[in-house]
Amino acid sequence: MACAFCSHGLPQLRPSLLEWAAKRLSRRKGAPGWHWSSVLASEVGPGFPFQLKTTTTAAISKDFTEDRVWLNGREEDVGQPRLQACLQEIRRLARKRRNTWDGDLPPSSLNCKVHVASENNFPTAAGLASSAAGYACLAYTLARVYGVESDLSEVARRGSGSACRSLYGGFVEWQMGEQADGKDSIARQVAPESHWPELRVLILVVSAEKKLMGSTVGMQASVKTSPLLRFRAESVVPARMAEMTRCIQERDFRGFAQLTMQDSNQFHATCLDTFPPISYLSHISWRIIHLVHRFNAHHGDTKVAYTFDAGPNAVIFTLEDTMADFVAAVRHTFPPGSNGDTFLRGLQVRPASLPAELKAALAMEPTPGGVKYIIATQVGPGPQILDDPYTHLLGPDGLPKPAA
């Protein structure tokens, strides 16, 4: 085997849904002026007992007779268009680099076939942008294999529109572009993961009801039918992007939290304004929304924020000193069933009992099992190279290692 690299890629959790308009609208090709929005995303990742991560190993060899890819242990069709687009783009960049390069590269690598294995360790159903993390990780890994050092946004984007965000750690802005094909829509790190160490993320995984309307159909319908979506993208998002950047840079949690909630709500408002209307929020999501507002009202301050993507699961942002109390409030409102010991996963959270006054202020009838479990985590770094061959997903024969 000529060369093998392996890296971790991380799904990004969005402190706001500001990117939605851009992401969706950019699919409407040939409509100039439809690329306003920028995006801020925060990476969530390793360094903790429970890491949300994607691990990818790629290897090239003259012994390989064809490109092959395995996802979560299962071989996938390598001919699928997104995958092919990524492979073609990385090989084009490698060829370009070779033509201007005088260093030492394995002469035949460009003609080698590639084997790729990738795994997520988090539930794909949790709405945590697994494909964005996966394609970012793939682009990063392939670049190492083929010796490409240029910007990888374009490679990642061919896999998933929002994957260019996941190439960076910390707080990432997805810059708006002007071109109709979105090629100049790139990601920029606003602050590294070390910038705001007190920030915590809780993912409240909600018992899933079967969706009454698919999200792909929904996206297309929103662009076509919602007058509010266009207004939002043109007139609301730009100022909010600037404000969100300021909040992060100044570690202004109150501002960050309020804007995060307002923007999540406005995204879901445009879903409701779509025709036929789309509702990603379930009645459990609404109970979480009310819980957060009552929790904040009781404290007389905005100490917790929610955001929802295209599904009912809540992503909660809070600070380290508030996490235990809020988890107690969630436990009270959504008493776990038989899974009490695995209800909270990820970061350690000190046990806290719910103060009687807070319990009274919440004034909510408990909904047992409404939240299936909580993943506690924090902002993490971008893709990282794994040097230890033990962690690689492909064995010396270039095939996935048997599961341990």
Add this chain to the structure above:
Amino acid sequence: MACAFCSHGLPQLRPSLLEWAAKRLSRRKGAPGWHWSSVLASEVGPGFPFQLKTTTTAAISKDFTEDRVWLNGREEDVGQPRLQACLQEIRRLARKRRNTWDGDLPPSSLNCKVHVASENNFPTAAGLASSAAGYACLAYTLARVYGVESDLSEVARRGSGSACRSLYGGFVEWQMGEQADGKDSIARQVAPESHWPELRVLILVVSAEKKLMGSTVGMQASVKTSPLLRFRAESVVPARMAEMTRCIQERDFRGFAQLTMQDSNQFHATCLDTFPPISYLSHISWRIIHLVHRFNAHHGDTKVAYTFDAGPNAVIFTLEDTMADFVAAVRHTFPPGSNGDTFLRGLQVRPASLPAELKAALAMEPTPGGVKYIIATQVGPGPQILDDPYTHLLGPDGLPKPAA
């Protein structure tokens, strides 16, 4: 007793929620330019086995020592500001008229105290604008008692902002005004109740969950916090008003139905964009929304429309030939409990069984008891004078008659 009049007033059901922006925003005094919207409302009323109506009787007499008022059989505080505002305005108009009048009027009527009794025969919890109907009926009745023949919009509006609509029957447009105090915001009949005899209205009364957020707080918050509400009122509503008027005039049910649903959805989108967000739609409301869209998709045409006001109850518009099938679909989706025989109230609807293909197309798990009952009705006339003394609510002594 010098003079007694009694009239029916009717609550109006809105084919769309276009008026919302105007109604709410006009409360923000001193903000010029905040009176865009116009409103279309349809009266729903008598002539049917089950009439949605308000009945009001007023009497003046020199023997009365004070103004008194009874609502649904219970005496109310006559000093409440809205009631006082109505009484003062009608007496001002009566005084003005007397000064320019040479006819025969009871000379002392202006100095007489008034007794008023009013009753609704529909559930006030059903979100059917009972106070608008009540104040329209009150204004109409007081005008008869005091011999006032001028426009009563201003009198009614002092009771309830939207009551001026209920002074007319049929399809009513609530015209936008320019003045900051809303005085030039008046109602206009677009078409009489006889204009579209096939149009039917079904009110789906939903099992009420306790509201997590009050609507008055919500209204004020929307004006203050929702960027989408302002855009909606300025840029979306005017064109939709014109289109709604055209649909009614041309009896274009498909256009009428689609606009009705889109506008209901956009109203609720602005509620979601409010901070903290407001959700009037319950998960039963959402099931009704999906039911309507699937019913329409199955028929390849828009045969049914929903609209929701500030609560979870649905108002359904459809045509006579579709009513039985849709009621069967509602019965299937929300099987009645022990109240099967009183589940459908009001207009007679021929029994229909749900065709197997439609049942398959709905593909919805039944939710027993999700809809408590249905009121079937149609567009009705405006206030009407009841000549038969037997129907009056006050007896010869000027006090409410004992309940029959």
